[in-house]
Amino acid sequence: MFHPLELFIGLRYTRAKRRNHFISFITLISMLGIALGVTALITVLSVMNGFERELQQRILGMAxxxxxxxxxxxxxxxxxxxxxxxxxxxxxxxxxxxxxxxxxxxxxxxxxxxxxxxxxxxxxxxxxxxxxxxxxxxxxxxxxxxxxxxxxxxxxxxxxxxxxxxxxxxxxxxxxxxxxxxxxxxxxxxxxxxxxxxxxxxxxxxxxxxxxxxxxxxxxxxxxxxxxxxxxxxxxxxxxxxxxxxxxxxxxxxxxxENANFFHAVKTEKTVMFVILFLIVAVGVFNIVSTLVMVVTDKQSDIAILRTLGLSPGRVMRIFMVQGTLIGFIGVLLGVLGGVLLSLNVETIVPAIEHLFHVQFLSPQVYYISQLPSHLEWRDVLHIGVIAFVLSVLATVYPAWRAARTQPAEALRYD
Incomplete structure (x- = not known):
């Protein structure tokens, strides 16, 4: 079965070895950071969509x-x-x-x-x-x-x-x-x-x-x-x-x-929440950059040997882009699955937490909507997943470019 060399080496580098457990730990943190950000973003937007839909139905029931x-x-x-x-x-x-x-x-x-x-x-x-x-x-x-x-x-x-x-x-x-x-x-x-x-x-x-x-x-x-x-x-x-x-x-x-100001305020709030929560995804993306920089530093000798065997700078660059893209893909996939599952079960999970800890997040004496409604829009899921994945891919470009510029003679001088 045919396996491209860049894909094979990139996947091999993602697996931990005895001397680079710390890099693998940072890789795991990067995946979890992206997953957490995507999950939070999908869930919060779903809850806000639920609130907007509930308020809209109540307003239209009278107006x-x-x-x-x-x-x-x-x-x-x-x-x-x-x-x-x-x-x-x-x-x-x-x-x-x-x-x-x-x-x-x-x-x-x-x-x-x-x-x-x-x-x-x-x-x-x-x-x-x-x-x-x-x-x-x-x-x-x-x-x-x-x-x-x-x-x-x-x-x-x-x-x-x-x-x-x-x-x-x-x-x-x-x-x-x-x-x-x-x-x-x-x-x-x-x-x-x-x-x-x-x-x-x-x-x-x-x-x-x-x-x-x-x-x-x-x-x-x-x-x-x-x-x-x-x-x-x-x-x-x-x-x-x-x-x-x-x-x-x-x-x-x-x-x-008649309700233009109200719905405009809700839309503005959703946009602000999207920007704020997307910073969590950005943290995970920056972790990919730091992970790949450490991998490139750790693999200087391997890169030099591959270059001396005739591997072009472009193919070296693709090796590390494969690794970073895989980290981003797994993180986004876990985040989308977690966000979708959480959004579809918010109305069941929240009452269970309230009953378990004897608390009430939205008191009926204060809020007319005392439950957390959720309305999952697949368009939001698609946009969040695509944007997070594209950012993950872009985060691999600089470290991969640094790897492609490695000079074999310099890297092997003291080996």
Whole structure:
């Protein structure tokens, strides 16, 4: 069987001999350093992808994929607009809504709140709030009965539950013989929801759309229409198409615009973590350089003999590149296997560690996402593996070039 000389000698040099155990130890450290860096990088990025995905699902469960509003005081003939939009390709659900800011009071407790008037029968087509009810249900909202569904944190702050009463005060004022008074209305709590996002659970409330129109004096108008899409990632394109069709009278926005700063911050954090953790891989790569430099120094006599036997400098250089490449390949392979296995089992391993040591990394009292979610993206694995391997190969160039410049006469002078 044919074995290239460079490959044979390079593989032979990677095995320990009696007089170079220290070099072999450094070689092992280099492999483990690269493996550790790649494992950490894949695992951390997978966890961050999991957090981003979890937050995105929770946000999209409450926010609209696409929102259509009209410049002015609400959308008038929203029924015809709804029928017109419902046939748009990619749109799977349409629902009207009324939205306004108000204050809600119960006893001595007072809190600002974002009130959203909805049609309970259509809300499930554009929102997941109905699946996150911890008390009551959305269908308890009936026109004229002035029921209200509060977020869990808001209900806890006000100290109310289903069957209790709260007072909603709007910014609009009413002129009376006693003077100018704010508008207020008494509501009955008919449900409580919890979506796991503080900004929603603490500051949102739902009422029937007809009650909301009366509360905010919109008559038969609504604030706008909420759209659910088949592919949420296509929201900017769908929103642009709808906006072009409806014309300048309407304002069409999508979820990426409403949460742009948040997702941009998450993306920036992922990039910074990638750079920081890749320094661990760089340490392993530098270890390859030091390992090969020591090997070249140790093998000066062997290199000189090979040169005198007619081995060209290029072939000598390839011998040590084979050795360094093998170290990098094994390190990257171990790192990829470790990272993939760890990422796929994070949600099992972390609870086991918490149970074993009686600790909790993410307390539910502090963090709404108290588990470590993980979402492995094979594209990240491929990029990390390829970059780490290429750096390992590049790290072999200088020591191999030093070996190729060895002068046989100088190396054998004192032998």
């Amino acid at each position: 609209s994929d696409v929102t259509i509003t009209e410049y002015g005081n609400g959308v008038g003939d929203w029924q015809s607009l709804e029928k017109r939009i419902a046939g748009t390709p990619g749109v799977t659900g349409v629902a009207p809504y009324v939205q306004g800011e108000a204050m809600v009071t119960a006893g001595r407790a007072v809190s600002g709140v974002l009130i959203q008037g909805i049609m309970p029968s259509q809300q499930g087509a554009v929102s997941d709030v109905g699946r996150h009810m911890v008390a009551g249900k959305l269908s308890n909202l009936r026109p004229g009965e002035f029921g209200i569904v509060l977020g869990k944190e808001l209900a806890a702050y006000l100290g109310v539950g289903p069957g209790d009463h709260v007072t909603v005060i709007t910014p609009d004022t009413t002129v009376t013989p006693a003077g100018i008074l704010p508008r207020f209305r008494r509501f009955t709590v008919v449900g409580v929801f919890s979506v796991g996002m503080y900004q929603y659970d603490r500051s949102m409330a739902f009422i029937d759309i007809q009650d909301a129109s009366r509360l905010f004096r919109l008559d038969d108008r609504v604030t706008g229409l909420r759209l659910k899409l088949e592919n949420v990632m296509a929201a900017p394109q769908v929103a642009a198409g709808i906006g072009h069709t409806l014309g300048p009278r309407y304002w069409v926005s999508d979820w990426t615009e």
